[in-house]
Amino acid sequence: MIKSLSDIKLVIWDLDETFWKGTLSERGGVIAPIAKNVELVKDLTDRGIVNAICSKNDYEPAVMKLREFGVDEFFVFKSIDWTPKGQRVSKLIKDMGLRPVNCLFLDDNIVNLNEAQYYSKDLSIAEPSEIDNLIELCRQAASTDLKHKRLNQYKVLEKKQKAKEEACDNLQFLYSSNTICEIHYDCKPVADRLFELIHRTNQLNFTKNRCSREEFDAILDDDNVRCGYVTVKDNFGDYGIVGFFAIRENHCLHFLFSCRTIGQGVEQWVYSTIGCPKLYVVGDVVNQVFSIEAPSWINQSTDISYSFIESSKSDLNTMKVVMKGPCDILSITSYLDIKSIIRELTYVGNKTHITIEHHNHSVNYVRFPFLSDAEQENLLSGFPFNDEDMFKTHLYDKNVKFIILSTLPETSLGVYKNKETGYKFAWGEWNRPLTNSSLWDFYINEKSSYNGNITLEWLREFSNDWEYVGRITPHEYMQNLSFVLNHMNKEARLCLILGSETGFDGNTQDSYIDRHKDHKKLNEAIREFAQKHRNVHLVELTNYVKSQSDFINNINHFQRRVYYQIAQDINKIIEAEFGFKIKERSKVFLLIDRFSFFLRKLTKNSFLYKPLRKVYGLIRKGAFTAH
Numbered sequence: 001m002i003k004s005l006s007d008i009k010l011v012i013w014d015l016d017e018t019f020w021k022g023t024l025s026e027r028g029g030v031i032a033p034i035a036k037n038v039e040l041v042k043d044l045t046d047r048g049i050v051n052a053i054c055s056k057n058d059y060e061p062a063v064m065k066l067r068e069f070g071v072d073e074f075f076v077f078k079s080i081d082w083t084p085k086g087q088r089v090s091k092l093i094k095d096m097g098l099r100p101v102n103c104l105f106l107d108d109n110i111v112n113l114n115e116a117q118y119y120s121k122d123l124s125i126a127e128p129s130e131i132d133n134l135i136e137l138c139r140q141a142a143s144t145d146l147k148h149k150r151l152n153q154y155k156v157l158e159k160k161q162k163a164k165e166e167a168c169d170n171l172q173f174l175y176s177s178n179t180i181c182e183i184h185y186d187c188k189p190v191a192d193r194l195f196e197l198i199h200r201t202n203q204l205n206f207t208k209n210r211c212s213r214e215e216f217d218a219i220l221d222d223d224n225v226r227c228g229y230v231t232v233k234d235n236f237g238d239y240g241i242v243g244f245f246a247i248r249e250n251h252c253l254h255f256l257f258s259c260r261t262i263g264q265g266v267e268q269w270v271y272s273t274i275g276c277p278k279l280y281v282v283g284d285v286v287n288q289v290f291s292i293e294a295p296s297w298i299n300q301s302t303d304i305s306y307s308f309i310e311s312s313k314s315d316l317n318t319m320k321v322v323m324k325g326p327c328d329i330l331s332i333t334s335y336l337d338i339k340s341i342i343r344e345l346t347y348v349g350n351k352t353h354i355t356i357e358h359h360n361h362s363v364n365y366v367r368f369p370f371l372s373d374a375e376q377e378n379l380l381s382g383f384p385f386n387d388e389d390m391f392k393t394h395l396y397d398k399n400v401k402f403i404i405l406s407t408l409p410e411t412s413l414g415v416y417k418n419k420e421t422g423y424k425f426a427w428g429e430w431n432r433p434l435t436n437s438s439l440w441d442f443y444i445n446e447k448s449s450y451n452g453n454i455t456l457e458w459l460r461e462f463s464n465d466w467e468y469v470g471r472i473t474p475h476e477y478m479q480n481l482s483f484v485l486n487h488m489n490k491e492a493r494l495c496l497i498l499g500s501e502t503g504f505d506g507n508t509q510d511s512y513i514d515r516h517k518d519h520k521k522l523n524e525a526i527r528e529f530a531q532k533h534r535n536v537h538l539v540e541l542t543n544y545v546k547s548q549s550d551f552i553n554n555i556n557h558f559q560r561r562v563y564y565q566i567a568q569d570i571n572k573i574i575e576a577e578f579g580f581k582i583k584e585r586s587k588v589f590l591l592i593d594r595f596s597f598f599l600r601k602l603t604k605n606s607f608l609y610k611p612l613r614k615v616y617g618l619i620r621k622g623a624f625t626a627h
Contacts, residue, residue, distance in 0.1 A: 180298075
């Protein structure tokens with residue numbers, strides 16, 4: 001029995017049959033709040049005792065219930081997944097900087113309690129029957145933290161911990177990339193490019209303020225608005241203008257970046273550098289930013305200005321290459337020294353201001369380019385989420401020599417079939433069919449995503465004309481690949497990027513559940529197909545995933561070093577097929593790279609820093625002279 005709250009700093013809650021009544025994962029299960037538990041969490045917070053969660057559940061539905069009960073904001077460090085609890089509780093306590101002796105774990109399963117205590121010897125454990133005693137002890141204690149300072153402190157710590165976990169395993173690669181980031185305040189000369197960024201960026205567009213050109217020009221003319229644009233370069237190239245921000249009274253009107261910077265920490269560096277202004281994030285973004293120090297790997301004092309991958313023949317620079325798929329694979333092109341890459345990626349329509357990704361699904365790209373003007377107009381006028389640029393592709397150009405094609409959209413999007421003509425069309429997340437009337441409120445209310453153009457009348461009309469047939473089958477995809485091979489340049493080579501068969505443990509999205517199994521099923525068919533076609537090459541993402549730290553936020557997004565390794569292997573394929581010798585980075589540069597990383601780990605106040613810095617300079621100078 002718990003005798004006092006004086007030593008308790010953290011209460012870790014199980015959810016099912018502990019915090020609430022019922023089991024969330026049971027089909028048809030009814031979840032009901034337990035009022036006294038909800039009040040206890042709030043009362044503990046008033047007394048400076050923090051509440052966390054360790055539950056076996058799916059993350060998103062569990063958090064939605066917490067929000068429904070009005071208590072989500074009172075919890076930090078929510079550990080909600082299906083892995084064993086013992087080590088999770090231990091990690092949670094460690095991440096919060098606490099000792100087990102100051103923590104209490106509540107769970108209705110004695111096995112979970114004993115397992116947690118096995119990994120955290122001094123941890124206090126209790127079953128739900130002990131909650132009434134906890135309530136009484138709470139009543140006897142004074143309310144010393146009505147402003148919830150401790151809760152807010154741990155919310156900040158939680159953000160820092162998340163940022164640290166995402167960066168630390170990738171740190172050496174980020175340091176060795178020598179990223180140079182600059183902020184410029186003379187925006188008018190590049191206003192056209194900045195306006196384009198506002199409307200084309202999505203995954204790292206935090207504000208999604210799709211203003212008109214007149215509104216944008218007015219912002220640039222407003223002396224009360226601080227505007228700046230961001231340029232980035234590193235060892236692998238100059239990315240040019242990649243970001244823009246506009247701040248009025250310490251509030252972000254615009255804060256956005258090109259997806260080319262994903263994984264480099266540029267958005268965090270800019271946010272920290274400009275003073276962490278108030279930022280209200282609109283919609284989903286691939287990375288969050290926090291009120292923390294700027295990433296130290298950006299704008300280092302030591303730099304190595306060499307390029308990792310470099311072709312030795314001009315033919316490789318002028319060879320026409322098409323890259324088609326989600327925009328995160330744009331990172332691959334950063335490490336490919338081929339000048340004439342045509343990028344057909346996810347984009348935001350110039351006229352519709354809607355994100356367009358379905359043009360990169362095989363059901364669409366085997367048909368879109370061959371539609372008549374009338375058929376194209378029908379798809380534009382009859383569908384609020386289509387865009388005129390989606391019909392364009394260079395896949396079938398006769399002077400294209402190499403095609404890099406992502407297979408990821410095949411397992412992501414749903415397919416619809418016209419009831420009258422049998423024509424198929426791919427669009428939207430596979431688990432949210434437009435024909436499912438229970439989802440209509442979702443689509444109607446998603447005004448920011450579809451400009452309010454999806455109405456109840458349109459959904460009814462669409463459902464009368466179209467039926468949902470699910471995701472594309474492996475057999476159907478092989479048919480589409482055969483079509484591509486038959487219509488592309490006969491001398492071209494097709495390089496397919498296959499989805500990861502290693503699952504991402506941190507998944508929180510329903511549409512991505514068991515996605516690695518979907519990849520495996522499709523990949524098996526692709527491998528068999530590739531064996532029969534010598535002009536088809538495979539790049540398998542599974543081969544590059546060594547641990548969970550290689551992922552960013554889902555199974556389709558990876559750390560920068562993964563894209564670098566993919567680029568290396570694609571270069572090898574190009575060399576083998578076309579005979580262009582690719583100049584690889586020598587072992588000398590590898591040694592310099594390791595030495596520079598060691599040097600950066602030394603504080604500048606260390607007595608070793610200055611002499612080693614001189615040695616580094618001599619080695620670097622000699623290596624480049626010899627090279």
